[in-house]
Amino acid sequence: MNSPTAGTPASHAxxxxxxxxxxxxxxxxxxxxxxxxxxxPPEPLLENLTRCVMEVLAGxxxxxxxxxxxxxxxxxxxxxxxxVSARARQVKGLQxxxxxxxIGRITVYEPRDGVVEAVVMVHQRTRSRAVxxxxxxxxxxxxxxxxxxx
Numbered sequence: 501m502n503s504p505t506a507g508t509p510a511s512h513a514x515x516x517x518x519x520x521x522x523x524x525x526x527x528x529x530x531x532x533x534x535x536x537x538x539x540x541p542p543e544p545l546l547e548n549l550t551r552c553v554m555e556v557l558a559g560x561x562x563x564x565x566x567x568x569x570x571x572x573x574x575x576x577x578x579x580x581x582x583x584v585s586a587r588a589r590q591v592k593g594l595q596x597x598x599x600x601x602x603i604g605r606i607t608v609y610e611p612r613d614g615v616v617e618a619v620v621m622v623h624q625r626t627r628s629r630a631v632x633x634x635x636x637x638x639x640x641x642x643x644x645x646x647x648x649x650x
Contacts, residue, residue: 534637559596
């Protein structure tokens with residue numbers, strides 16, 4: 501059964517327009533970039549994420565607790581570092597202990613809208629370290645796409 505408008509020029513024009521624009525599911529269902537002005541200030545996340553990363557490497561926190569705030573690549577990188585740290589503790593006969601640390605200066609640079617690169621200084625009793633973090637605005641929240649503990 502044909503509809504009354506099935507063969508009209510307008511119906512052909514509509515179907516032709518849809519035929520030339522392929523549906524891209526990532527455009528609707530994939531991660532959506534978020535501009536900086538729609539995101540919270542990054543400093544609290546930078547501080548908390550740094551503290552959590554240091555605790556993961558010390559064996560005092562599970563890496564899965566950070567999964568929401570880090571990308572898959574960062575997760576894999578931290579998992580490797582966590583395994584190496586655990587082996588080093590085992591060889592030395594040390595227990596996993598929550599590190600005593602103080603977050604120092606946080607230097608933030610915004611290379612483009614929706615992206616923040618930062619260096620967070622971490623002071624411990626025996627040494628100070630720098631943690632470099634790249635945050636990208638995705639789905640209306642910050643997500644770490646790179647973390648390096650130096």
